[in-house]
Amino acid sequence: MVKDQEYLSQKASYCLDQAKKLGATDISVLVSNSISETVNFRNQKLDESNRSDNLAIGITTYIDKKKSSISSSNLLKENLDILIEKCIETTKNTPEDEFNSLPNKELLAKEVKDLNLFDDTNIKNEDKINYLKRLEASASSNKKIVNTESSFTQDKSNFILANSDGFCEGYKDSSFIASSVTVAKDDKSMERDYEYTNKCHLKDIKDAEELGKLAAEQTVRKLSPQKIGSEKISLIFDKRIAKGILNTFAEAISSSAISRGTSFLKDKINQKIFSDNVNIFDKPDILKGLGSRCFDSEGVKTNTLKLVDKGELKHYLIDTYNGNKLNLKSNGRCGGTSNLYFENGNISYKNLLNSNSKCLYITETIGHGSNIVTGDYSVGAAGFFVENGEFKYPINEITIAGNFKDMFQNITLANDLEFEYSTNSPTMMIEGMVVAGK
Amino acid sequence: MSSFFKKSDLTRSDAESIISDTLKKCDDGELYLEDSKSESILLDDNKIKKSSYSSDLGFGFRAISDEIVAYSHSNEISKNSLKQSSENLKSTLKSAKGIYNHSIPKSNKKYYENINPIDQKTLNEKIEILNKVNKYLRTKDNNVKQVTANFLGEQKSVEIIRSGGETLTDIRPLVRFNVSVMLEKNGRKETGVYGIGGRNSYESYLKQDNWKNVCDEALRIASVNLESKPAPAGEMKVVLGPGWPAILIHEAVGHGLEGDFNRKKTSAFHNLMGQKVASEGVTIVDDGTIDNRRGSLTIDDEGTPTEKTVLIENGVLKNFMQDRLNARLMKTRSTGSGRRENYRHIVLPRMRNTMMLNGIHTQEEMIKSVNKGIFAVSFGGGQVDITSGKFVFNCTEAYEIINGKIGSPIKGATLIGDGPSILKQVSMVGNDMMLDPGIGTCGKAGQGVPVGVAQPSILINKMTVGGTKL
Numbered sequence: 001m002v003k004d005q006e007y008l009s010q011k012a013s014y015c016l017d018q019a020k021k022l023g024a025t026d027i028s029v030l031v032s033n034s035i036s037e038t039v040n041f042r043n044q045k046l047d048e049s050n051r052s053d054n055l056a057i058g059i060t061t062y063i064d065k066k067k068s069s070i071s072s073s074n075l076l077k078e079n080l081d082i083l084i085e086k087c088i089e090t091t092k093n094t095p096e097d098e099f100n101s102l103p104n105k106e107l108l109a110k111e112v113k114d115l116n117l118f119d120d121t122n123i124k125n126e127d128k129i130n131y132l133k134r135l136e137a138s139a140s141s142n143k144k145i146v147n148t149e150s151s152f153t154q155d156k157s158n159f160i161l162a163n164s165d166g167f168c169e170g171y172k173d174s175s176f177i178a179s180s181v182t183v184a185k186d187d188k189s190m191e192r193d194y195e196y197t198n199k200c201h202l203k204d205i206k207d208a209e210e211l212g213k214l215a216a217e218q219t220v221r222k223l224s225p226q227k228i229g230s231e232k233i234s235l236i237f238d239k240r241i242a243k244g245i246l247n248t249f250a251e252a253i254s255s256s257a258i259s260r261g262t263s264f265l266k267d268k269i270n271q272k273i274f275s276d277n278v279n280i281f282d283k284p285d286i287l288k289g290l291g292s293r294c295f296d297s298e299g300v301k302t303n304t305l306k307l308v309d310k311g312e313l314k315h316y317l318i319d320t321y322n323g324n325k326l327n328l329k330s331n332g333r334c335g336g337t338s339n340l341y342f343e344n345g346n347i348s349y350k351n352l353l354n355s356n357s358k359c360l361y362i363t364e365t366i367g368h369g370s371n372i373v374t375g376d377y378s379v380g381a382a383g384f385f386v387e388n389g390e391f392k393y394p395i396n397e398i399t400i401a402g403n404f405k406d407m408f409q410n411i412t413l414a415n416d417l418e419f420e421y422s423t424n425s426p427t428m429m430i431e432g433m434v435v436a437g438k
Numbered sequence: 439m440s441s442f443f444k445k446s447d448l449t450r451s452d453a454e455s456i457i458s459d460t461l462k463k464c465d466d467g468e469l470y471l472e473d474s475k476s477e478s479i480l481l482d483d484n485k486i487k488k489s490s491y492s493s494d495l496g497f498g499f500r501a502i503s504d505e506i507v508a509y510s511h512s513n514e515i516s517k518n519s520l521k522q523s524s525e526n527l528k529s530t531l532k533s534a535k536g537i538y539n540h541s542i543p544k545s546n547k548k549y550y551e552n553i554n555p556i557d558q559k560t561l562n563e564k565i566e567i568l569n570k571v572n573k574y575l576r577t578k579d580n581n582v583k584q585v586t587a588n589f590l591g592e593q594k595s596v597e598i599i600r601s602g603g604e605t606l607t608d609i610r611p612l613v614r615f616n617v618s619v620m621l622e623k624n625g626r627k628e629t630g631v632y633g634i635g636g637r638n639s640y641e642s643y644l645k646q647d648n649w650k651n652v653c654d655e656a657l658r659i660a661s662v663n664l665e666s667k668p669a670p671a672g673e674m675k676v677v678l679g680p681g682w683p684a685i686l687i688h689e690a691v692g693h694g695l696e697g698d699f700n701r702k703k704t705s706a707f708h709n710l711m712g713q714k715v716a717s718e719g720v721t722i723v724d725d726g727t728i729d730n731r732r733g734s735l736t737i738d739d740e741g742t743p744t745e746k747t748v749l750i751e752n753g754v755l756k757n758f759m760q761d762r763l764n765a766r767l768m769k770t771r772s773t774g775s776g777r778r779e780n781y782r783h784i785v786l787p788r789m790r791n792t793m794m795l796n797g798i799h800t801q802e803e804m805i806k807s808v809n810k811g812i813f814a815v816s817f818g819g820g821q822v823d824i825t826s827g828k829f830v831f832n833c834t835e836a837y838e839i840i841n842g843k844i845g846s847p848i849k850g851a852t853l854i855g856d857g858p859s860i861l862k863q864v865s866m867v868g869n870d871m872m873l874d875p876g877i878g879t880c881g882k883a884g885q886g887v888p889v890g891v892a893q894p895s896i897l898i899n900k901m902t903v904g905g906t907k908l
Contacts, residue, residue: 042505042702049530051510051523052782071492073513076445079493086491093561094489125530147704183704183825190706192825225826230672230908260483260584262620262627367830368819369852369904373620373627378669378904380821380830380854397828399852399904401671434906436671 001156002172003033003055008160009168011057011075015084016164019061022088026062026102027164028298031055031075034157039125041132041150044140049125061087065096099324102298107330108167109295109302116287117173118156119201128152131178131208138212139182144220146190147183150212152176154202167299175290176202180215186223193219193364198421200288218363221384225396228385228437234359235400235430236352236386239418241362242342242425246280248404250337250423252372253313255322264375264405265313272311274408277345280308282317284338291339291422295332302332307340341424345413349427352414354389360435361386362400375404381435395437402433442471442497442597448517454603460501460524461601465536466762467501467527469599470739471515472781476592477556481568483584489561498781501527502763503534509784538601539766545743549727549734550637552609554593558639564589567649575619575653581664582657583627584620589613591640594780598741606741612732612888613640614877615649617656621664630660631834635876638730643876659816659835662847669851669905670838675811676853676898677804677839681872682816684893687722688792688880689820689829690857691715695749695757696882697764697775697787699824706827706858707755715755716861719797722750724759726774726790732876733791733890740776740785747773749792750861761787779885789880791890797867801895804866806842812903813837813844814853827857830904852904860898868895 008031019027033055040048057080060069068091070083136148155177160170179196195215197206237245249265257263265273274280284293284302295301298320305315318326319334347355362383369379378401384391407430414427443450453469461467473495480488496513499520508530510523571587591613598606614635621628632655634643678686691707699705707715716722726735726744735744740762748756760768761776764787777788805813813836820831830852838845855863871894880889 046506046530048507048509048784049526050508050784051526053512053514053519054782055513067489069488069490071490073494073496078445083491083493090489090491090561093565095486095565097485097487147702149702190704190825192704192823222826232908261622262584262629366821366823366828366854367832367852368821369830369832369850371850373629374849376850378832378850378852378906380828380852380904382826382828396826397854397856397902399671399830399854399902401669401851401904401906403906434671434908436673436902436904438673438902 002035002158005158005160005170008033008158008170012160012162012168015059015080016162018081018084019059019088020164022085023063024061024088024091025064028060028102029162030058030159032157032159034155036153036155038151038153039128039132041136043148044133044136046129059084059087061091062100063091065098065100066091066094067097067100068094099321101320101324102163102165103300103320103330105165107300109169109299112169112171112294113285115285115289115292115294117171117200117292119174121202123154123176123202134208135178135180135212138209139180139216142216142220144184144186144223145182145216146185148180150180152178161299163299169295169299174200176205178205178211180212182215182219184219184223188224191219191222193222198290200290204288222382222394225382225394227397228395228435230436230438232432232434234356235433236359236361237428237430238361238363239425239427241365242428243421243423244365246340246342246423246425248370248372250317250340253307253316254336255316255318255326257372258316259322259325262373264372268313270312273313274308274311275411276311278308278311278411278413279306279343281306281343282337282340286339286419289339289419291337293338297335300330300332300334302338305331337423339422341417342413342426344415344417344426347412347414349414349416350389352412352427352429353386355429358387360395361391377402377404377407398435398437400433400435406432441473442515446515448515448520452517453520453599456520456524457599458601460527461538463534463536464501464503464531464538465766466539467601468740470498470500470781471597472496472594474592474594474780475554475556478588478590479564479568480588481572482586484572486565486568494780496781499523499527500784501531503531503536505767506531507763507784511781540602542600542604542741543743547743548736549729550611550736553611553639555591555611555613555639556593558641567644571617571649571653574650575657579621579657581621581623582619583622586618588616589640596739606737608736611637613638613643615640615643615652617652619656619660621660623664626664628660628663630656630658630663632656632659633875633877636730636732637734662835666847666849668907669848670903670907671905673900673902675808676901677808677811677813678896678898679815680868680870680893680895682874682891683814684792684794684874684891685817685820685831685878687794687893688789688889688891689822689831690855690860691722692789692792693822694824694827694857695759697758697760697768700758701764701768705824710755713755714753715858716750716753717864718753719867720750720753720861720864721795722793723748723795724775724789724792728791731791731873731890732878732888733789735790738774738776739778740772742772742774742776744774744790759787759789761785777887779887783885786882786885788882788887789889791892793892794894794896796869796871796894799866799868801868801870804868804895804897805839805844807897808839809841811839812848813839822857828854829857830854848905854902854904863899864896865899866897870894
C-alpha cells in the first residue's frame with residue numbers, strides 16, 4: 001500500500017515548520033511515495049520479478065529572493081533536520097535572483113477535481129503471469145518470431161505538494177502497463193519491434209492476445225528491409241512517431257527556452273507557425289487521461305489551453321519563475337504539458353496514404369536529432385515504401401532531415417486521433433523533407 | 439566501516455542471516471546497499487539558477503535461480519523492510535533448487551581515492567568560478583547571447599553483502615563541469631557545448647584556471663557552427679576525429695557485445711564469436727582500470743574487480759562483456775561489467791571505458807585520400823537498435839571534405855550506419871588515440887551510468903549522412 005495522505009502531509013508540514021524556524025521566508029515541499037511491481041517474461045517463461053518502493057522528499061527554501069533546494073529518500077526526522085539546515089545554509093550563500101518566488105496565491109488550485117486517475121485494484125503476480133502467458137503465446141504463434149520479452153507493471157503513487165502560502169494538496173494515481181518486445185528473423189535480417197498498453201485502470205488495458213499479435217505483426221513486416229536512394233519525398237509519420245514532433249514543439253514553447261532566447265519559436269505569439277488547418281490543445285482534465293492533473297508541480301491550477309489556433313501560436317507553456325521574467329502569468333505548465341494533442345484533420349488515413357503516388361511511411365526514428373535553438377531536425381529512420389496507397393516493402397538505414405519552421409508549415413493531419421498516450425497525434429504527412437539513403 | 443547499520447534497528451548479523459536464509463537455494467544474489475550524496479550548481483542566463491543537494495540511501499535485494507531474477511528495493515533500511523523484501527523474493531522463487539556460487543575474485547587495486555568531492559570546495563568557491571565563466575565568455579565575444587555552466591558532484595558508497603556474509607565495498611567520487619554557450623549573429627543562433635570530469639576532485643580538473651580552456655572550446659564550437667552550411671545527404675566517406683567521436687564504437691558495436699543481448703540471441707553479434715567482424719588493425723577494448731576515468735570502477739556493482747576486456751582483437755571478435763548472471767548462463771566468467779544506475783535497478787552488463795586502440799596512419803593521410811566526404815570532430819548523443827544493428831549519432835562539429843582538403847563547416851546532421859558491417863568499412867586507423875574529456879552517460883533499459891570512450895582518428899569508407907543538401 002502506498003503511504004496515505006495523512007502520513008505525507010505530516011512529513012510536509014514538519015518540513016515547512018522546521019524551515020520556517022530556521023529562517024526561510026518561503027518554502028515548498030513535495031513528498032511522494034510510489035510502489036511499483038513488475039513481472040517480466042521471456043520466451044514464454046518467467047524471467048524477472050521486481051518490486052520497488054520509493055519514498056522521496058524535495059524541499060525548496062527561499063530567503064527573500066535567494067533560493068536553494070534539497071532532495072532525499074530518507075524521511076527520518078534526524079535526516080530531515082540535517083538536510084533542512086543544510087538547505088537553509090546553502091540558500092543564504094546563493095546569490096539573489098529577482099525572479100525567484102512562490103506562485104501567485106490567486107493562481108493556486110482551489111479545489112482538486114476527481115479525474116478518476118486511481119484504480120484501487122491490486123493485480124496479483126499470478127494474474128500478471130497469466131496475462132503474460134497469453135500475450136507471449138499469441139506473439140510466438142507467429143512462426144517468424146524468435147524471441148519475445150514482455151512485462152506487466154502495476155504502479156501506484158501518492159503525493160502531497162505543500163507550500164508556506166497554505167497550499168497542501170495531492171492525490172493518488174495508478175497505472176497498469178503491459179508491453180511486448182518481439183524479435184523476428186529471416187534469412188536476410190533480424191528485426192525488433194514492440195507494442196504496449198498503459199492505462200490508469202486495469203480494465204481498460206488492451207487484451208493480452210491482441211497486444212501479442214500486434215507486436216508480432218509489427219515486427220515481422222519489417223523483415224528484409226531495403227535501403228533507398230537519397231531524395232525529396234513526402235513522409236507519412238505513424239502516430240507513435242508523430243507525437244514526438246508534438247513533444248518537440250512543446251519543448252520549443254516552454255517559457256524557459258523562450259526567456260533564455262534559445263528557441264526557434266521565440267517572439268512567435270500570434271504568428272502563423274503551422275499550416276492553416278492545424279489546431280493544438282493541451283487539456284488537463286480528461287477523465288483517466290495519462291497526462292491529466294488538477295494543478296502543476298507548483299500548485300498552479302491548470303486550465304485547457306488552445307496552444308495553436310488555425311496555425312497561429314497562442315500560448316507559451318509558463319511557470320512562475322519564467323513568467324516573472326517574461327512578465328506573464330503562469331498558466332500552470334511548470335513541469336510541461338498535460339494531455340497534449342493535435343485536433344483531427346479532415347482527411348482519412350486511407351486518403352492520406354493515397355495523396356501521393358509514392359511516399360515513405362515512417363514507423364521508427366532513432367537518435368536525438370531535434371535542435372530547438374535552430375529548428376534543425378535530422379534523425380535515423382525506418383519504415384515502409386508506399387506506392388499508390390499500398391505498403392510495398394520495408395526500408396531501413398535512412399535519415400530524414402528538415403527544419404521545423406518549414407516542416408510545421410507543411411503538415412497535413414488525418415482524422416484518426418486516439419488517446420493512447422499523454423501526447424497524441426493523428427497520422428501526419430509532411431511534404432518537402434529530405435531523405436538520405438544510398 | 440560504513441554507516442548502513444548505525445541508525446537502524448537492523449544489525450549486520452540480522453541482515454546476514456536474512457540474506458543467507460533467502461539465498462540458500464538460489465544460484466546467486468546479494469544485498470546491495472548504497473548511500474549517495476550529490477550536488478548540482480547551475481549558472482544560467484547571468485544568474486545562479488540552481489543550488490541543490492541530494493542524499494539517497496537504500497538497498498536492493500536480489501535472488502537468482504537459474505535464469506529467473508527476483509529483485510526488491512526500498513529506501514527504508516530496517517529489519518521489517520528487509521524481511522518484506524525477502525518474502526517477495528522467496529515467493530517468486532518458490533521452486534528454486536540451485537547451489538549458491540560463493541566464488542568471487544579479489545583484488546586490492548583501486549582506481550580512485552576515497553574522497554567526497556562535494557566537500558572539497560565550498561559553495562562560494564564554486565559560485566565564484568561559475569560567475570567568472572559567465573563574465574569571461576560574455577566579454578570575450580560580443581555575439582555571446584547565452585551562457586550556461588554547471589558543476590555536478592557526487593560520492594557514492596556501496597556495500598555488497600553476499601550469502602555467508604562476504605562483504606565488498608567501494609567509495610566512488612564523480613565530478614563534471616560543463617559549459618554551454620549560444621551565439622547570435624545576423625539573426626542566426628548556434629550553440630557550442632564542452633565539459634570535463636571524472637572520478638577525482640573538482641580541483642584536479644580546474645587547476646591553473648583550466649575552466650578557461652573549457653570556455654574557449656565551447657565558444658570555438660559555437661563560432662564554427664555559426665558559419666556552417668547545410669550538410670550533404672547521402673552515402674559518402676567519413677573521417678572521424680580522435681577522442682569523443684568514439685561514441686560511434688560505443689553505439690555501433692559496444693552495446694551489441696553486452697552479454698545479455700547475446701545470451702538472449704537478440705544482438706546482431708550473437709553468432710559471430712571468433713569471427714572477423716572488423717578490418718585488420720582494429721582492436722577494441724573495454725577498460726575499467728584507467729585511473730580516475732569517468733567509466734572506471736574498482737569493483738563492479740556485484741563486487742567483481744574491474745578489468746581490461748579485449749572485445750575485438752585485430753578484427754576478430756574475442757569476448758562479450760559479462761555480469762555474473764549472463765556469464766553463468768553462457769558458461770564463461772564475469773568481466774566485471776555488472777553495473778546499475780543505483781539501488782533501484784537490477785544489474786546489467788554495461789560498458790566502462792570503451793576504446794579503439796592506435797593504428798599506423800595519420801589524420802592527414804585520411805583527409806587527403808577523400809574526394810568527397812565529411813570530417814566529423816564532435817558529436818552529441820547516439821543510439822542503437824542492437825537487433826537490426828542500425829545505429830546513429832549526431833554531429834555537433836563537422837566539415838565537408840572536397841578533393842582531399844577540409845572545406846566549410848556543415849550543420850549538425852545525423853549519421854546512420856550498420857553496426858556489424860561498419861567496422862569492416864574502416865580503411866585506416868590513426869596513430870593519435872585520445873580519451874574523451876569525461877562527460878559520457880550511457881542509457882540502457884532506463885538506467886544511466888557514467889562511461890568513457892577513446893579512439894584515434896579513423897576513416898570509414900561508406901556511411902549515410904543525414905543532411906538536407908541533395
